[in-house]
Amino acid sequence: MSTVWLEMPKQRPTAAKPQRRDPVATRQKLLTAARREFAKSGLAGARVDEIAARAGVNKQLVYHYFGDKDALYLAVLEWVYEEIRAQERTLNLEGLPPEQAIRKLIESSFDHLALHPDFIVLLNDENRNGARHVRASLRIEDMHSPLVSMVSKILKQGVRTGTFRSGVDPVHLYISIAGLSYFFFSNTPTLSAIFGKDLSSPTARRARRKHVVDLVMQALRP
Amino acid sequence: MSTVWLEMPKQRPTAAKPQRRDPVATRQKLLTAARREFAKSGLAGARVDEIAARAGVNKQLVYHYFGDKDALYLAVLEWVYEEIRAQERTLNLEGLPPEQAIRKLIESSFDHLALHPDFIVLLNDENRNGARHVRASLRIEDMHSPLVSMVSKILKQGVRTGTFRSGVDPVHLYISIAGLSYFFFSNTPTLSAIFGKDLSSPTARRARRKHVVDLVMQALRP
């Protein structure tokens, strides 16, 4: 599970004294700070001042490196999308038996959200305004997930081997797998309040993870 | 399915001289306008000016009737929660056979979101800030859904009659039913962009509805 975005920008190894000017590091610091601020407060609620302060740099550099608040938001979105794709690339579902492959997909999908709660918040904002940035981004367009076709392959294989029932649409299955985890993480606070039950605890998470895996696996039985 | 919020503000009754002052109507106009504005722009992005303009009344009345922007937001939240509970009360699942009951629950859950897309947006914002308003609201606390215990009953009955398998947690099943629809509606824009496929069309919706019902029903088989 990648945690790249939490790492500090690499120091140039040969530099004796700490670099006072390091554009790459500065850009990364801004991006990291922006990710946190946007996740905490949304696009409209985020403050450029706050982002610069978190990054420990001058506010003007936001404009120097990214143009404006909106472009910075897009850069963050591209980052988190790249991150999720990177994680997907590490799955290597191909060699596995259908059942194991689907199970692994569900679990890693759940775990990714658990590890990157900001992803959800960023996406929610993006969806509210009609995916304006995502649709405009060439980079994200190029990141089309290979998972749907993979899910399709796995389903077919599973049907062939008698592991899965037929008639399951791979796109919708993928959406379901994502949604079963996404909604849980996304709505933990209101669900906890409504049910009077803390769903953010590790125990509750484990229970949810198990439930999601079970639900999907049972649903796929022939 | 209640559609109260789509109704036009009450017409002035039969008074000869058009009534310039109508507190109830004014309050409702503000609430309706606020619901739309908050749904469109989120809590931080919503503009009090815009709400007043949409309602066609003076901005000061927002403060007169609701105190401040935050309280208005809470009032909107209470409204949509009340709405969803009202809808749930109309279900009358008790008399139905378990399978039909669950199916009806899933479908009406899906349909409610389809009809009230703003509900999702409002909840997302609320969840981002830790359900601050919901937890503070006594009214919402009183609206604890009776559905969980009902789902529990239905599940037990289904197990008894051999319709359902055992071992399914009612709370998580409820969350799953909600999440399978919620995520689809919530993320339609980004999903459409990523999959290069318009998920907002009636056809796509129908397909999703069927998939969700199938998935859950299949998962509950013994």
Added chain:
Amino acid sequence: MSTVWLEMPKQRPTAAKPQRRDPVATRQKLLTAARREFAKSGLAGARVDEIAARAGVNKQLVYHYFGDKDALYLAVLEWVYEEIRAQERTLNLEGLPPEQAIRKLIESSFDHLALHPDFIVLLNDENRNGARHVRASLRIEDMHSPLVSMVSKILKQGVRTGTFRSGVDPVHLYISIAGLSYFFFSNTPTLSAIFGKDLSSPTARRARRKHVVDLVMQALRP
């Protein structure tokens, strides 16, 4: 010669205590302050903060009453144009003999600029950007000066009575009359510096006034 713009906004006569809220007065205070600031610093150099401070009101009221800086600038332009037209309307050249009429026109043209030095500065900025505001203004469009046709009439009459030579284009004569004064006032600082001679003194002005009148009158001799 109108000095309207220097007057304080009228107090409401019946108000015992000074009005705390007087939209008309507030608007006028802003307009007056803006006129001075724009004249001093030009459109780009003027500061909205400074205008509000000069007017003694909150900066936001600039936006409340005028929309933005640009619209405020246009309002000032309309004001000074209206002023110059108002002054022209008071001339009553019709009844005068041609020679007196032209002389009066030259003198009052000179005097208006002497009295309203800001007019020049405002116009210069407007001309630099291609008369963007003037062309967009319906009010200024409606203020077409009646002077050109009047000059035309006077010239014709003068030719008929043998006072003036023929062949003088009225539009260009009007421009010349304006230009002979305008340039003097407009460029007083650089001309004074270049000629090493203070052209801003009352004596120098009187001399210039006489020169302009003489030049034009002599040029019109048959």
Added chain:
Amino acid sequence: MSTVWLEMPKQRPTAAKPQRRDPVATRQKLLTAARREFAKSGLAGARVDEIAARAGVNKQLVYHYFGDKDALYLAVLEWVYEEIRAQERTLNLEGLPPEQAIRKLIESSFDHLALHPDFIVLLNDENRNGARHVRASLRIEDMHSPLVSMVSKILKQGVRTGTFRSGVDPVHLYISIAGLSYFFFSNTPTLSAIFGKDLSSPTARRARRKHVVDLVMQALRP
């Protein structure tokens, strides 16, 4: 008529390897860019960034070569003043008969403004702030126009030969000659708008030129 400022920056000479560093050329490129930017936007409206971009060099070089924005503005002013003096030096009015001399002076004055429209805009800004730069410039001080004394000589000679009337002040005549052209060019946009007549066309210019020459020549008749 000098057109130096329209020329492209000097081509790199015959050096085999293209010369990356050429202080003289860089300075000139900056000056040319600054002239255009100041003419377009005025001192306050001009952007150092834009000047550097137009010049195709790094912004820092503005400070390296000129100190600050203000000093760059002064350098531009000195340039245009030098240009106008250079043009005046080429007139050679001395040998001409008085009438021809004055006519030539008027025409070349008109033509210079026609060819260098930016001169006007630069001067307007300078005049608004009281000729601050011109007064501070030793170079401009040294450029005192020899024309006034020349006009004086021409006038005297003309009076002697019976060509001109007496009593015309040479300084004011010079100002008038300048003003009759200057105002026309300076205010073309607003005048065109107000008169509903395009004064920027070649035809309109020719008519204006003729009018100005006529007006002055007629005014000087005995």
Added chain:
DNA sequence: AATGAATGAGTTTTCATTCAT
């Protein structure tokens, strides 16, 4: 109840200028 004026504290963005390489 209802209106519009008025406010003060922000919020994004701009810009001349300086620093480090």
Added chain:
DNA sequence: TATGAATGAAAACTCATTCAT
């Protein structure tokens, strides 16, 4: 000489909220 990073002050404009009528 030349570059691009970095800065701080200020710019236009926004916005929730309160005041006066």
